[in-house]
Amino acid sequence: MATERLSNALESAQNKQMATTNQPTIFDLIQKQKPAFAMALGKAIDPERFTRIALTVVKQNPALMQCSAMSLLGALMSSAQLGLEPNILGQSYIIPYRNKGVYEAQFQIGYKGLIKLFYNSENALSITAQEVYENDKFEYAFGLNPKLIHEPVLSNRGEVIAYYAVAKLKGGAESFAVLSKEDALNHAKMFSKSYTSGPWQNNFGEMAKKTVIKMCLKYMPLSTERLINLDETVKHYDEKAGIDMTEVMDSTSYEVNESEIIDQNTGEVANA
Numbered sequence: 001m002a003t004e005r006l007s008n009a010l011e012s013a014q015n016k017q018m019a020t021t022n023q024p025t026i027f028d029l030i031q032k033q034k035p036a037f038a039m040a041l042g043k044a045i046d047p048e049r050f051t052r053i054a055l056t057v058v059k060q061n062p063a064l065m066q067c068s069a070m071s072l073l074g075a076l077m078s079s080a081q082l083g084l085e086p087n088i089l090g091q092s093y094i095i096p097y098r099n100k101g102v103y104e105a106q107f108q109i110g111y112k113g114l115i116k117l118f119y120n121s122e123n124a125l126s127i128t129a130q131e132v133y134e135n136d137k138f139e140y141a142f143g144l145n146p147k148l149i150h151e152p153v154l155s156n157r158g159e160v161i162a163y164y165a166v167a168k169l170k171g172g173a174e175s176f177a178v179l180s181k182e183d184a185l186n187h188a189k190m191f192s193k194s195y196t197s198g199p200w201q202n203n204f205g206e207m208a209k210k211t212v213i214k215m216c217l218k219y220m221p222l223s224t225e226r227l228i229n230l231d232e233t234v235k236h237y238d239e240k241a242g243i244d245m246t247e248v249m250d251s252t253s254y255e256v257n258e259s260e261i262i263d264q265n266t267g268e269v270a271n272a
Contacts, residue, residue: 029069030054030076037080044083057087063096064105071104078107082117090206091116095198108199111206114213118167127216129165129209133157140164140178148176163208165216177215184208 024032030051037054038047054076058064064072075094076086084092091113095106109117111129118127130150132138135158137151148164161181168174179187188200188207200207 026058026065026069026072027055029073030058033073033077036077040077040080041083045080045085050080050085053085053088057094060087061094061096063103064094066103067096067105068102071106075105075107082109082113083120084109084113084116090203093199109210110199111203111210111213114210114217118213118217123169123171123221125168125170127165127167127213129163129213131160131205131209132162132164134159134161138162140176146176148178160205163205163212165209165213167213167216167220169220173221175216175219177212177219179208179212179215181208184211187211 034047034051037050041047041050058072072094079086079092079094082092086092086094089112090110092110093108095108097104097106115127115129118124132150133152135153135156137149137153140146140148148166150164162178163181163184164176164178166174166176184204184207188195188204188211192198192200192207195201
């Protein structure tokens with residue numbers, strides 16, 4: 001209810017601003033970009049559906065209304081270019097950040113979105129990511145004779161201790177990567193600016209799986225690197241350039257005010 005009230009208040013404020021300054025609201029801008037979304041989406045997703053999802057994403061997270069319009073449109077366009085539905089089934093996320101006093105929207109690929117991108121390749125055969133529990137039988141080795149054995153127990157599996165991903169191509173190439181829970185936690189704290197309030201808090205397991213999948217795909221001869229490079233970026237949408245965007249910074253260059261952190265669940269600004 002608090003999120004809905006805040007969303008309605010911000011939407012009302014935007015409507016009042018539009019009435020007094022003749023400036024379009026963010027909802028108007030999203031609707032206006034429907035043709036550009038259609039060009040980016042191709043046949044992957046119906047542009048009407050994508051636009052409705054985009055509007056819902058903004059309404060459900062009032063903090064996104066405070067983000068610069070160009071960064072928000074850029075994040076949505078990144079999602080459209082990859083054919084991923086934002087904030088739906090973990091395919092991708094649009095995350096608000098405070099950067100040098102200005103709120104900006106960042107695009108993040110989700111765990112399921114990364115799997116979808118893998119299967120977009122005609123050479124893809126299979127990919128999986130699993131959790132390892134402390135009572136499972138789990139062995140792995142790298143080197144000249146790599147191996148990975150995981151035999152889950154049926155009950156009393158204990159706590160999660162690790163994550164791994166295995167990818168295979170039709171030509172026979174295969175790769176796997178293993179990530180301990182401790183290393184996943186350290187990775188999140190070191191590289192994710194949304195660690196305190198974003199998907200790492202709400203969906204730690206899925207974010208850890210995404211991380212280990214990215215590790216795995218680094219060794220696969222797939223043209224996914226360019227797509228993965230869109231992950232955790234902020235882009236400004238250039239309307240004159242159509243669907244082209246200019247990257248202004250990535251997740252490692254953010255200056256976060258630790259006393260002002262956005263709660264991803266409520267959209268409110270909370271103390272650290």
